[in-house]
Structures are given as C-alpha cells and as structure tokens.
Amino acid sequence: MQPSSEPEVRNIPLAGVIGWPIAHSRSPALHGHWLKRYGISGHYVPVPVMPEHLAEVLRALPRMGFVGANVTIPHKEAVLTLADVVTDRAALIGAANTLIFRPDGKIHADNTDGYGFIANIRQHAPGWIPDLSPAAVIGAGGAARAVVASLLESGVPELRITNRTRIRAEQIRSEFGAKVVVYDWAEAGNMLEGAMTVVNATSMGMVGKPPLRVPLDALAPGTLVTDLVYTPLMTPFLQEAEARGCDVVDGLGMLLHQAAPGFERWFGQRPEVDDDLRRAVLG
Missing domain, CATH: 3.40.50.720 (NAD(P)-binding Rossmann-like Domain)
Structure with missing residues (x-):
C-alpha cells in the first residue's frame, strides 16, 4: 500500500482577547511569551469587537479554529448572557474574563480575576x-x-x-x-x-x-x-x-496570574508566572 502523499492536516490552536478598543491590551505579549517559551504551535491575537457584533463574533470564532478567548471591557458582563455554561464564580461576580470553546460547540464562561x-x-x-x-x-x-x-x-x-x-x-x-x-x-x-x-x-x-x-x-x-x-x-x-x-x-501580577488558567485550558500547558514574564509584558 502506497503511503499517502497528502500532508496531515493539523489544526493550530488559536486564542485571543476580545474587547473594544483592544490595541492597548498586554495579553498578546503575555500569552505570546508563554507560547514561545513552551514551544507551542499556537497563536494569541487581539480581536477588536464592537458591542453590537459580539454575539455574531462569538459564534464565528470556534469555526475559525479558536479554542478560547479572554474578554475585557466592555464585554465582560454581556458574554454571560451568550455563554452556554457559566461557572459559579463568574455568575457571582457578574462578569467573565475567560471563555473556552468546547469541542461540543458550547461556550464555557469563567472568571479568573x-x-x-x-x-x-x-x-x-x-x-x-x-x-x-x-x-x-x-x-x-x-x-x-x-x-x-x-x-x-x-x-x-x-x-x-x-x-x-x-x-x-x-x-x-x-x-x-x-x-x-x-x-x-x-x-x-x-x-x-x-x-x-x-x-x-x-x-x-x-x-x-x-x-x-x-x-x-x-x-x-x-x-x-x-x-x-x-x-x-x-x-x-x-x-x-x-x-x-x-x-x-x-x-x-494579577493580570499575569489570571491568564494562567485560560492558557492551560487552551494550549495544554500550565504556564509559570515569573520575572521573565513580567519583563516581557512590560516591554
């Protein structure tokens, strides 16, 4: 039997931070540092989303290869009404900052602040x-x-x-x-x-x-x-x-540590929060 000449298709996990505006966010530098440190084939990008487009974007991201996202102002409250599963702590706080796009298509919302x-x-x-x-x-x-x-x-x-x-x-x-x-x-x-x-x-x-x-x-x-x-x-x-x-x-350090649980869920590696990370985020 001849080996297949077609290359194996392997999805590269994507994650990002959703907000409006979002250019100021330090999260891409933070997650980018971890992706490089652990040699993970993945990407983390800023995703500017106007409030009126939030529901539409959340439905589209999993289809584009996104495994999850962070959420910042002004969407942290609104995503609770759009998620399929909301953790107790996110419900108690009344806001979510971390989304996981599950393989079954459901959106899981948590708050790690x-x-x-x-x-x-x-x-x-x-x-x-x-x-x-x-x-x-x-x-x-x-x-x-x-x-x-x-x-x-x-x-x-x-x-x-x-x-x-x-x-x-x-x-x-x-x-x-x-x-x-x-x-x-x-x-x-x-x-x-x-x-x-x-x-x-x-x-x-x-x-x-x-x-x-x-x-x-x-x-x-x-x-x-x-x-x-x-x-x-x-x-x-x-x-x-x-x-x-x-x-x-x-x-x-609060910014750095709140990012760790999401990174672990999306990319399968528990990251370390240390001085190298602080330097990378401070630029």
Whole structure:
C-alpha cells in the first residue's frame, strides 16, 4: 500500500482577547511569551469587537479554529448572557474574563480575576494571613466584585467597602452577605483602621486618571496594601503605603496570574508566572 502523499492536516490552536478598543491590551505579549517559551504551535491575537457584533463574533470564532478567548471591557458582563455554561464564580461576580470553546460547540464562561488577585498576593507576600483581621476595598466596580469574592473565600472575617457612588457598594453587600460593611466615601480613611489587607480596586491613580485621594493615616505598619492599577507599577497610593511601613504588592501580577488558567485550558500547558514574564509584558 502506497503511503499517502497528502500532508496531515493539523489544526493550530488559536486564542485571543476580545474587547473594544483592544490595541492597548498586554495579553498578546503575555500569552505570546508563554507560547514561545513552551514551544507551542499556537497563536494569541487581539480581536477588536464592537458591542453590537459580539454575539455574531462569538459564534464565528470556534469555526475559525479558536479554542478560547479572554474578554475585557466592555464585554465582560454581556458574554454571560451568550455563554452556554457559566461557572459559579463568574455568575457571582457578574462578569467573565475567560471563555473556552468546547469541542461540543458550547461556550464555557469563567472568571479568573479573583484567582489572579489572590495568586499575586501569595507570590509577593507569602506571609499574608487573611483571616485574622478585616479587609478594606476601595471601589465597587467589576474588578472590585472579583476581589470581594476572593477575599471572602480566603476567610477575611469582615470586608469593608467604599465607593464614590454608595449604591454600588450597597449592591455588593446585598449580594455577598453580612460580612460586607459599607462605608461612605467621606469615611474611606476611617475604614482602614484595623484593616490588615487594603485594596485599591478603582482606576484612580492610573496614568491619565484622577489621583486616589483617600487619607492613609490609619494604615498600620505591616498591612498588606495592593493596587489593581499597574500603570504605573508603583502608584502614589502604594508609594505612600510603603513609606508607612506597609507590605505593598503591585497590580501587574494579577493580570499575569489570571491568564494562567485560560492558557492551560487552551494550549495544554500550565504556564509559570515569573520575572521573565513580567519583563516581557512590560516591554
């Protein structure tokens, strides 16, 4: 029997990040670094999608060889209504950032932001003990919801939250339960007293955004302070906290760690988050 002269057809797995706009995303550099490091024949690309085209694009991507995608602003809430399977944590947070296109054609939606948040702290502040004292979260947007869910799961006895629009913080309390205590924005500084985990989950302090004006006088030395903002890496909020003797963790690691579960599902390799990856993403 003559061997077939036709080359074997082998699909190269594709993944990407869906958003509008998307050119600023660091995810292609992040996943591209891992694909190269592990010698994986695959590609990860930015996919700009206007909101009105989201459903159509999600149906098309699996037919084009995509095995999954990350989702960013403004689509993280909308994809929940379009997915066939939604994990409990994505439903609780009310947003998804990771999609898996299953072989049976179904879209599986998950949220790994909370995982990334905790993994970043564990990597850079290994002595962190969340269940001994209250945590304080500044902000009540989508990112804050993931942080709240992960901190409560980690065992914090009380979670204090404040937001410029109080009703959004009240909504988090109504959904996440009695451990959540809402503070007025004017009392944000008081909220930090006795809290040994403090998180800025707003975009304030980011390049091009207004500064975060919360008095930090009540911060105790040794408090774990982290900022979800990573441009700049050391925000004024983190700089002041460090000057007060706090243990500070920048926000870049959350981006890196939240990407790992998706990469593993799409490309079959559990990737490592290390200094080489940080350098690649920072460019």
